[in-house]
Amino acid sequence: MRQPARALTIAGSDSGGGAGIQADLKTFQELGVYGMSALTAATVQNTFGVQGVYPLPPEAVAEQIRSVGVDIGVDALKTGMLFSGDIIASVAETVREFGWTKLVVDPVMVAKGGSELLREEAVNALKERLLPLAFVVTPNLPEAEKLAGLAIRNDRDRREAARRLVDLGARHAIIKGGHAEGPEAIDLLYDGSRFVELSGPRADTPRTHGTGCTFSAALTAGLAEGWDVVAAARRAKAFIQAAIEDGIRIGGGHGPTNHWAYRRRTASGGAPEKE
Numbered sequence: 315m316r317q318p319a320r321a322l323t324i325a326g327s328d329s330g331g332g333a334g335i336q337a338d339l340k341t342f343q344e345l346g347v348y349g350m351s352a353l354t355a356a357t358v359q360n361t362f363g364v365q366g367v368y369p370l371p372p373e374a375v376a377e378q379i380r381s382v383g384v385d386i387g388v389d390a391l392k393t394g395m396l397f398s399g400d401i402i403a404s405v406a407e408t409v410r411e412f413g414w415t416k417l418v419v420d421p422v423m424v425a426k427g428g429s430e431l432l433r434e435e436a437v438n439a440l441k442e443r444l445l446p447l448a449f450v451v452t453p454n455l456p457e458a459e460k461l462a463g464l465a466i467r468n469d470r471d472r473r474e475a476a477r478r479l480v481d482l483g484a485r486h487a488i489i490k491g492g493h494a495e496g497p498e499a500i501d502l503l504y505d506g507s508r509f510v511e512l513s514g515p516r517a518d519t520p521r522t523h524g525t526g527c528t529f530s531a532a533l534t535a536g537l538a539e540g541w542d543v544v545a546a547a548r549r550a551k552a553f554i555q556a557a558i559e560d561g562i563r564i565g566g567g568h569g570p571t572n573h574w575a576y577r578r579r580t581a582s583g584g585a586p587e588k589e
């Protein structure tokens with residue numbers, strides 16, 4: 315009997331199913347990795363936005379992590395919405411306790427509709443407590459600006475921000491380019507010495523809810539399988555590219571991506587799914 319690779323997501327629930335824990339678990343499943351979750355907060359959310367946020371007590375987050383850690387084991391893990399400084403402290407302490415190294419920190423701050431998913435007071439805790447534990451940190455452009463403390467107007471600024479994220483203690487940084495403009499959506503990976511660009515055609519679609527969660531979950535799945543960061547990041551980029559391009563019609567607002575698309579494409583020899 316084969317033992318599958320095991321991945322844990324520590325994140326918020328999106329009741330609409332497109333982002334958060336739901337996106338992470340769907341992505342793990344699609345990539346053949348056993349998925350587990352530690353919930354940080356329940357959000358009341360659909361494709362129109364976030365209508366409510368109910369955080370869990372920090373001890374409840376730590377207990378969920380310990381429960382699966384002592385029994386099932388974790389090959390790689392990721393964080394998403396962490397909401398408060400207290401939850402971040404509790405997550406950082408538990409990750410240290412287990413000595414897990416394959417940690418992807420997706421520094422989720424604001425939902426696409428503008429709702430706050432990380433309190434302002436928690437940004438420093440994220441920088442000081444979690445980034446030093448991160449194997450990879452995966453900010454979007456506004457998150458990278460906030461963490462690195464500089465405005466990103468061009469590629470030079472983006473490279474400088476990546477250097478600063480590594481100076482803050484992350485082993486690798488991937489600054490995603492979904493919020494930039496231009497015909498290509500380019501994610502910039504930095505490993506402390508070299509830069510690698512991950513590029514794909516920018517799709518003109520409002521259905522991008524949960525893209526960051528899905529990308530970082532796909533990255534975590536690759537790391538759980540023992541892949542190196544560049545290989546895991548390239549597959550994550552292909553996964554999100556397919557999920558965005560082969561869109562599904564769900565909800566009346568900013569719809570989610572298609573988590574089935576990558577497996578369907580690869581199963582059919584790389585050709586896009588037929589309508």
Ligand SMILES: Nc1ncnc2c1ncn2[C@@H]1O[C@H](COP(=O)(O)OP(=O)(O)O)[C@@H](O)[C@H]1O
Nearest residue numbers: 454490491492493499515516517525526529554
């Ligand atoms: N319109 C798009 N077309 C193609 N890829 C995109 C598009 N928007 C985002 N992506 C990709 O989706 C991933 C998430 O990007 P981004 O939107 O920057 O993060 P977040 O969801 O955290 O704000 C990245 O790999 C990015 O390149």
Ligand SMILES: Cc1ncc(COP(=O)(O)O)c(N)n1
Nearest residue numbers: 326333334523524525526527
């Ligand atoms: C519970 C939860 N976690 C994260 C996001 C961010 O979503 P996105 O990946 O679109 O930035 C979200 N909207 N809800």
